[in-house]
Amino acid sequence: xxxxxxxxxxxxxxxxxxxxxxxxxxxxxxxxxxxxxxxxxxxxxxxxxxxxxxxxxxxxxxxxxxxxxxxxxxxxxxxxxxxxxxxxxxxxxxxxxxxxxxxxxxxxxxxxxxxxxxxxxxxxxxxxxxxxxxxxxxxxxxxxxxxxxxxxxxxxxxxxxxxxxxxxxxxxxxxxxxxxxxxxxxxxxxxxxxxxxxxxxxxxxxxxxxxxxxxxxxxxxxxxxxxxxxxxxxxxxxxxxxxxxxxxxxxxxxxxxxxxxxxxxxxxxxxxxxxxxxxxxxxxxxxxxxxxxxxxxxxxxxxxxxxxxxxxxxxxxxxxxxxxxxxxxxxxxxxxxxxxxxxxxxxxxxxxxxxxxxxxxxxxxxxxxxxxxxxxxxxxxxxxxxxxxxxxxxxxxxxxxxxxxxxxxxxxxxxxxxxxxxxxxxxxxxxxxxxxxxxxxxxxxxx
Numbered sequence: 001x002x003x004x005x006x007x008x009x010x011x012x013x014x015x016x017x018x019x020x021x022x023x024x025x026x027x028x029x030x031x032x033x034x035x036x037x038x039x040x041x042x043x044x045x046x047x048x049x050x051x052x053x054x055x056x057x058x059x060x061x062x063x064x065x066x067x068x069x070x071x072x073x074x075x076x077x078x079x080x081x082x083x084x085x086x087x088x089x090x091x092x093x094x095x096x097x098x099x100x101x102x103x104x105x106x107x108x109x110x111x112x113x114x115x116x117x118x119x120x121x122x123x124x125x126x127x128x129x130x131x132x133x134x135x136x137x138x139x140x141x142x143x144x145x146x147x148x149x150x151x152x153x154x155x156x157x158x159x160x161x162x163x164x165x166x167x168x169x170x171x172x173x174x175x176x177x178x179x180x181x182x183x184x185x186x187x188x189x190x191x192x193x194x195x196x197x198x199x200x201x202x203x204x205x206x207x208x209x210x211x212x213x214x215x216x217x218x219x220x221x222x223x224x225x226x227x228x229x230x231x232x233x234x235x236x237x238x239x240x241x242x243x244x245x246x247x248x249x250x251x252x253x254x255x256x257x258x259x260x261x262x263x264x265x266x267x268x269x270x271x272x273x274x275x276x277x278x279x280x281x282x283x284x285x286x287x288x289x290x291x292x293x294x295x296x297x298x299x300x301x302x303x304x305x306x307x308x309x310x311x312x313x314x315x316x317x318x319x320x321x322x323x324x325x326x327x328x329x330x331x332x333x334x335x336x337x338x339x340x341x342x343x344x345x346x347x348x349x350x351x352x353x354x355x356x357x358x359x360x361x362x363x364x365x366x367x368x369x370x371x372x373x374x375x376x377x378x379x380x381x382x383x384x385x386x387x388x389x390x391x392x393x394x395x396x397x398x399x400x401x402x403x404x405x406x407x408x409x410x411x412x413x414x415x416x417x418x419x420x421x422x423x424x425x426x427x428x429x430x431x432x433x434x435x436x437x438x439x440x441x442x443x444x445x446x447x
Contacts, residue, residue: 005052009045010086012037022083025074032075034061039083043158043166043193046082050191050435051164053080060435062191064103064132072439074187082191084132092117092199098155100196103132108293115286119199122150125239125339127293135195136186137402138357140365142237142255142292145345147200151182151357152350156196159189162435170196180426183357185401185415188423188442189430202285206255207263208292209280213250217274218242218328219321221250225340226315228269230363233258234345236266243337245329255292303335304378306385307369309403310396311343311362323391324368330384333371341365358417359398366396367403382407404440411440421445 012022013036022037023030035058038049053060059079075081087102090113099121101110108127114120124134124141131150139150147153156170157178167190169177180189213221222242229238238254252270256263260282271278283291316324324338331337341364348360368388370381386407399408401415412420420442427434428444437443 005048005055007036007038007052008048009041010039012039022081023075030072030075032072032077034075034077034079034081037081037083039086040193041086043160046084046160046191046193047164047166049080049082050160050162053082054162054164054435059437061438062132062187062436064130064186064192074438076438084191084193085130087193089194090114092119094119097199097201098196099199100194101131102194103130103192105131107131107134111289111293112286114199115202115289118202118285120147120202120285121197121199122147122153123289123293124150126296128296131195132192133186134402136181136184136188136192138183138400139402140341140400142239142253142341143257144347145234145237145342146257148346148350149183149355149357150197151355152346153197153199154178154182154195155198157181157192158194159192161190162431162433166193167430176426177430180356180423182355183401183416183419184423184426184442187436187438188427190436203257205282205284206257206288207260207280207282208255208288209252209263209267209278211252211267211271211279212277213274215243215245215249215328218250219325221252221270221273222316222321222324222340224270224273225252226312226364229340229342230344232342233266236263236342238342240340241337242324242328242339243334244331246332247334248328248337253292255288297335303333303371303373304381305335305369305371306382306405307367307403308385308389308405308407309365309367309400310389310392311359311398311400312364312366312396313362314395315363316395320392320395323388326391327368327384327388331370331381333373336369336371338366338368352417353419353422356416356419356423358419359400362397365400366392367400406439408440412442415440416442 012018040046059076061076063074063083085104087104089102091100107123107129111121111123135150235257240252343362343364352358352360372381399414424445427442
């Protein structure tokens with residue numbers, strides 16, 4: 001291949017040593033074979049990679065944390081994968097309460113680094129997720145009711161566009177791109193290299209909790225949780241997980257930015273249900289981060305997953321709970337099940353059109369997934385997740401772009417609601433040739 005532009009950074013072509021490890025994603029059922037991986041060390045490496053990809057007419061895919069929950073969104077046969085995971089600078093400005101982070105940072109690294117310096121960095125439920133993917137898709141997590149979505153705290157960014165031009169966006173310059181980047185999803189507009197966030201001072205201490213119940217109490221626990229969690233004090237974030245009937249249990253993990261005494265009082269409605277095992281502890285904030293972001297479990301065998309998600313506007317009726325039960329009785333594996341996160345507070349103080357993240361008026365968030373090890377079990381596990389989506393459809397709206405489901409047809413309005421039209425116009429402005437595309441990316445508006 002002849003190209004005017006040379007690839008720079010850590011470059012791994014197919015056939016080179018390290019190619020197989022470059023190809024591995026968090027979910028092992030990827031089956032794509034890119035021509036080359038570029039592990040960018042700086043913004044210029046990204047510029048060169050995009051220009052090289054365009055000159056050689058190969059498809060381009062950006063990749064940040066390798067944590068895509070749906071297969072083959074960040075890899076493409078015969079293409080160039082521009083991986084920013086080695087761009088890991090973190091620069092905190094304590095006076096201004098801002099932090100600039102390289103797009104390759106993992107959420108856990110940022111949260112721990114800032115906690116040690118007395119600041120709150122938002123996070124989701126896993127330390128190994130890349131800051132790029134989680135931020136661009138919205139960024140939900142247990143702190144969201146207090147400080148908003150991760151993307152609500154994004155105030156500036158650096159991105160390389162389809163021509164290889166470096167764009168810096170903030171509220172005064174390229175403000176439409178900043179708007180789109182707050183929930184418009186990764187891989188749509190360009191390759192992002194830096195993000196700037198507002199950060200708040202952390203409390204000296206906060207309270208964490210982990211409460212578990214036997215699986216057969218899930219219905220009574222869930223019925224109380226869905227009434228209590230959306231209306232409890234907004235400094236309390238609650239993640240409820242319900243595992244499969246075979247080997248699973250019910251667990252609620254969360255935090256309260258306040259005293260243990262007050263946390264115990266606020267948790268009473270849910271701890272009064274069934275026969276819970278309770279851990280409620282006041283910890284220094286640095287330890288709160290460690291508790292909430294425990295290292296991802298070490299998997300002895302690589303597990304594949306199929307996810308789907310939605311936002312619940314009114315409580316699940318008994319019919320929906322029956323569909324949950326049917327799902328939980330069929331799926332297997334310790335990583336399968338239902339996951340819920342309480343909503344409200346700072347999330348719905350912003351209007352649905354104030355950022356690209358649309359689904360602000362909900363009671364809570366729901367996702368569910370199946371998991372499997374043997375390839376021969378893939379089809380039935382994917383099917384049950386999608387059948388469950390049909391059954392739950394009357395009770396949910398939308399879907400979370402960071403928990404993509406390629407079974408959703410015409411996915412744009414499902415992920416982005418009424419913001420989809422505007423996102424397509426912004427896409428047409430920054431990437432009119434649709435250079436950055438994947439199976440569920442935003443197509444440019446026809447101008």
